Amino acid sequence: MLKGFIRSLGNTSMPYTYLDHDADVGIRASGASVEEAFEEGAKAMLNVMWDISTIEERRNVSIECEARDVPELFVEMLNEILFKQGVEELAVARLKIDEIKRQENGRYKLKGIAFGEPLDIDKHAVKTEVKAATYAGLRYEEKEGQHMVQCILDV
């Protein structure tokens, strides 16, 4: 577990929001830990692609990635979800993060599991494909125990 990040008690659903951006979609998510903020961010992205409430969690895939800092790790995580669900032809509803760890070489590593089921265009009320998560508008902040992360998705 990343030092200084304390998981909140219970499973209070933390919010995510969409930010106005002319061409693409900006997402902002927050949580009581970096893991929670990241998980909410994943939901925010997935809900751009389809209605996540329509997805039954019948399949899961592991998600692993690493980056030099926390904000870039957020983008890597989103892109890894896009990759995994793309090749597996899944609609993912959410990501459960097992750990985010700072490694000896200073880089950050994330491990988690994405839950979803085979993509069904009609059942999942598909919206728009996300081509990639980008570094544009990328921000990560920690203030008084609240973690906030945001970036722009290319759609």
Added chain:
Amino acid sequence: MSEKPMSVEINKITPYLWEIPKKGDMLVPGRIYGDEETIQSLLKDVEEKKGGGFTPAIVQVLNVAMLPGIQKASIAMADIHPGYGFAIGGVGAFDLDEGVISVAGVGFDINCGVRVLRTPLDREDVEAKKEQLANQLFRDVPAGVGSTGDIRLTREEIDEVLIKGAEFAVKTGYGFPEDLEYIEENGKVGNADPDNVSKKAKDRQFKQVGTLGSGNHYLEVQYVEEVYDIKAADAFGIRKNQILIAIHCGSRALGHQIGTDYLQTLAEASRKYNIPIRERELVCAPFKSPEGQRYFTAVNCGINCAFANRQAISHLTRKAVQHVFGIDMRDIKLLYDVGHNTVKLETHEVDGKMKKLLVHRKGATRAFAANRDEVPIAYRDVGQPLLVGGTMGTASYILCGTQKGMEDCFGSAVHGAGRAMSRERAKRQWRGEELIHELAEKGILIKSRSRAGVAEEAPGAYKDVDKVVNIVHNAGINKKVAKVRPLICVKG
């Protein structure tokens, strides 16, 4: 990121061209095509976003003006709006020795572009069988989130697609050899090395050749409403009332993955080579560095993949039209195919001398003038066709390149109307179902499996395409040839 409050000095050069003088760390001036209203709206973005939020488009133009090796000016076309790193509509040309190559100057949908087919049909022919044609196209051309096609490729074949582009598609029965003459770069760029494309990217491509994708991608059946330039229209083989079919799509997930992979590689390279980066997304590497060369040879694979994809879709389209109207597939000709998310080696005049440059176009189209060798022989007297996509409810345009465009903006053009409103706001303002009904009353059939996707693409969420096209026409950098209107739109 531009966090501190700033003011931007901008001077009117002509009613359609504005210049931000070279100042501070800028190596060249910024030049933006637009009218008074375009500029006011860009400046308003800077005002409103002072102190936080996303980087405004005008600041992105300035940031690109600071990149090493940039030539002449950091340019933005009239459909300028905020992008990531580069503004959408951005054009940046770089010296090969001192310059950089940037992921942000190409984007994630590598070689996304527009191709137009011209048919021997008239508007009346399609009006009589409109529903049938719409259904056939919707059935035959895979579209939408996660869409996959019937084409399956082996690992070796994927590498061949990445090297041979549209030529591979033609060789495997998707289209005719003469099509290749009418694709930018003849449908295949060199310097493409599949070894520099990750396994992940290739894995994602496996089932996606010949699919449209989603978002603003579409297949549209259109009729020619007005011809402005008879000589050019004759050369392009188009006449009033004729049915054209436009295909807008890119390199699908393979391209997205190349962009994603190299975002991290070039972010590291930016730090390694001490390139001054004003926005995190504007990552780049010196063009001649190992990282720069790896990205360049990978991006060229993405470019070829998009050419192959549009070639495969053309074949599916031709088959659908043949099925409905009983005409020979060979009578449906390719007018042109041109990308708008690219980086290319091109020769341009700099300080009175011809010089080889690396030209990035992010949401901007190549627009070469008459007599350039890159223009197909049949069009060489009039210039390269440009295909400017409008929206589901409005006109699209066919333009051609001009000599002034070659001199002023490296032979570049607008690529579309340009968004004026976010997707979220569009979804709050319109409902997909109602829009489909309204457009049907105007004689435009929309086929899509995503109602939300239709709302996001509402014509009202875009800038006025007529105005955008008039700006570049009046500025003299592109020339109007014909205006077309949609009859059927298949959306992802």
